Amino acid sequence: MSFELAVEEAVLAALATVEGTNGVFLERPARASTPYLVLSEMLSSDWGAKGSDGRELRITVKVHDAAESWTRTAGLQGAVTRAIEELPRTIGGWSMGSVVLVRARTQRDGARGWLGTVEMRVRGMELG
Numbered sequence: 001m002s003f004e005l006a007v008e009e010a011v012l013a014a015l016a017t018v019e020g021t022n023g024v025f026l027e028r029p030a031r032a033s034t035p036y037l038v039l040s041e042m043l044s045s046d047w048g049a050k051g052s053d054g055r056e057l058r059i060t061v062k063v064h065d066a067a068e069s070w071t072r073t074a075g076l077q078g079a080v081t082r083a084i085e086e087l088p089r090t091i092g093g094w095s096m097g098s099v100v101l102v103r104a105r106t107q108r109d110g111a112r113g114w115l116g117t118v119e120m121r122v123r124g125m126e127l128g
Helices: 003-015 071-085
Strands: 036-046 054-065 094-108 114-126
Touching: 003 036, 003 054, 003 071, 003 094, 003 114, 054 071, 054 094, 071 094, 071 114
Parallel strands: none
Antiparallel strands: 036 054, 054 114, 094 114
16 A cells, blocks of 8 residues: 555544544535544655655644634644654554654634634655
């Protein structure tokens, strides 16, 4: 299994454990009650070494929330970060090198409420 698919599967499972959300999606749903999470774009690049295949992924998770204040959104961003940081260290034949927060941003989402964005960097080397 590719690193990208293995990590996507693991991240979706981890995000499903985040309490206080009404679902995890790969695209913004047409109908869903907020707050909900969207695992959006994933950027993959080579992170290998001589004789070893490696990948670096940039994962973006969006928190959609219609609360009056940004505080719940920010709390959910923290929960998303912790869930991804706690991924297993071996996933689908890949050894996880590092899982770190790159950036988080909370902003107004027009009249819809708040949009929290969490960008994580995940590095891994193929086992074997």
